[in-house]
Amino acid sequence: MDAAQWDERYRASAGGVWATQPPAVVREIAADLTGGTAIDVATGDGRTALWLAARGWSCTGVDFSAAGLALAAARPGGDAVDWVEADVLSWEPATPVDLVVSCYLHLPDSAAAIARIAGWVAPGGTLVVLGHDVDNIAAGGHGPRDPAILYTPELLRGALDERFDVLRCERVIRTSDDAELRDGHSAAAAVDTVLHAARRS
Ligand SMILES: C[S@@+](CC[C@H](N)C(=O)[O-])C[C@H]1O[C@@H](n2cnc3c(N)ncnc32)[C@H](O)[C@@H]1O
16 A cells, blocks of 8 residues: 555544554563664554653654554644654664664565664664564454565564564464454454564664
């Protein structure tokens, strides 16, 4: 989907598309980190950026959908985030940050996109990537059905170079109480892949 198609989806929503809280596994990982600077990649309507900012992170939320960002900025705490309308395949932050988070960014060349955003992590910083796993198709969970844009642990791990230590890279089951959509969705558990990596100092 291009930016115009995402704009259409956000404009058609009743105040937001995605759940109000970040995915549980992201909350679990980020809760153990010391604050600092952060980028929420493809922030959408802002759930992860807002959650980080509320916990003291100086957070930038980047997305190419102006409509998604408008929803994000209008939410409580929206003033505390720096919202940037940009394509993450060409945008660069002014300086590397302590935490880069990406949730459900599925592109034709996901490995290249992840390698690119990994470059935004400062030495000693953290990268967290979460997305739908290719096994999610068979599991019947919500999400894209094109295996070419879905993740596997091997794909995520392979996107990183020797500057990173991989702390966790595995499939995780996401249940309906951790739904991705604001208005919930089918009870089928979803299969995601999570990557948690630390850049060496
Ligand atoms: C499935 S949504 C996920 C939103 C958010 N990360 C979340 O989990 O709630 C994917 C988002 O990626 C954004 N996106 C897709 N390709 C992008 C690109 N090349 N540059 C910036 N944003 C992009 C879309 O506009 C959309 O908001």
